[in-house]
Amino acid sequence: MGSIALRSVEKWFGQTQVIKGIDLDIGDGEFVIFVGPSGCGKSTLLRMIAGLEDISRGTLTLDGRDVTAEPPSKRGLAMVFQSYALYPHMDVRANMGFSLKTAGRSKAEVAAKVDAAAKALRLQPFLDRRPKELSGGQRQRVAIGRSIVRDPVAFLFDEPLSNLDAALRVEMRYEIAKLHQTLKSTMIYVTHDQVEAMTLADRIVVLQGGVIEQVGSPKELYERPGNLFVAQFIGSPKMNVLPGTCAGGQFDIALGTSVPGPEGAAYLGIRPEDIEITAPGGGQMDGIVDVTEYLGADTYLIVETGAAEKITVRAPGGIDIRAGAEVGLGFPEARRHFFDADGRALRG
Known part of the structure; x- marks a missing residue:
């Protein structure tokens, strides 16, 4: 079992509150990822679950057992950090079995568990290396x-891939995904990398300023963001957001353009890949391509519309549109997102 529950959890450093009343349930065997900007509290929250930081207020339970005041050694959790923290004078076998050896386990048990872990991680050829x-x-x-x-009851990962280069990060994402499928253990993972979050998580917890902005599957957060912060944080390139006003069921964007919209809407959001490129006059807005960014499978067009924000469009990599070209931009009705003045999503 590996269910984890946080109730009204707070963290204070002196007079500064960094975690502000977190309520969260993590199911047994679930892969949950904490994301958010630097300083949002995601690593602090993970360390509180691990017992490496005290919980100032609130409770933490593991499988229904209150462990709020218990030390890390009593919680049955395993934490993996950015730093590997391996003993340089020991080989792989000794490094992996060290905690069991110091706990007084038999040589046969240590060897069996190390061999099983090495097999799961494809480390058998390296057991005798340092x-x-x-x-x-x-x-x-x-x-x-x-x-x-x-x-362990659950695995806690604190940005474990941040020190690796791009190719190794891709390889290790695969390894961690396969490990979760094999072990079916609860995993909580902190990252600033959206690709890791979107590809690994059963659910993503988006944090900002010590509070949870939204919890949901990658698909839910991407397609139905609960507010403007989540809408722009999840997705790369980020969602385009155009300010405007709504009256009589029409949302007026800059430059005299309007589209149907819900009452109270103050912002229209549209993801780069959802924008249709048309001939000038064929969409909701016209603009001049300012910059093109060719990335192989995709080309990003940065379009100057005269509005407050430049608009980013994701197009197929082979598209032949160059800087200086005039284009029309269409915003398909089914792909529009609306938000009120406080940034809350408005559902049609």
Whole structure:
């Protein structure tokens, strides 16, 4: 079992409150990822679950057991950090089995658990090597294996891939996804990388300023963001947001353009890939392509419309539109998002 519940959890450092009344339930076997901008409290919240930071107010339960005041060693959790923290003088086998050895487990039990973890992480060929003989991705797998052998209630990951290059991050994302499928253990993962969050999580928790903005599956957060912050934080490039006013069921955008919209709407959001490129006059707005960014499969067009914000359009990589071209931009009705003056999503 590995269910985790937080109730009205707060964290204060002196007079500064950094976690502001978090309520969250994480189910047994669920993969939950905390995301948010720097300073939002995601790593602090993870460390509070681990017991590395005290909970100032509120309660934390593991499988229904109140562990708010218990030390990390009593919680049965395993944490994987950015730093591998491997013992350089020990080989992989000794590094992975060290915690069991110090706990007085038999040699046979230690060997069996290390072999099982090595098999799950495809580390068998490296068991006799020392950390300096391993790549960054292999070292991170050893650090994860060191946690697996303990049979923890849940795994806690604090930006474990941030020190790896792009190719290794892709490889390790696959390894962690497969590990979750194999172990079916509860995992809580902190990252600033949207790709990691969108590809790994069962649910994403979006934090800002010590509060939860929204919790949901990657699909829910992307397609139905609860507010303007989530709408622009989830997705790359971020959602285009155009200010305007709404009266009589018509939302008036800058430059005299209007589209049907709900009462109270103050912003229209449209994702870059949802914008249709048309001939000038064929969409809701015209503009001049300011910059083109060719990325292979995609080309991003940065379009100057004369409105307050430039509009980013995601187009197929082979599109032949260059800087200086005039284009029309269509906003399909089914793909429009509206928000009120406080940034709350308005559902049609």
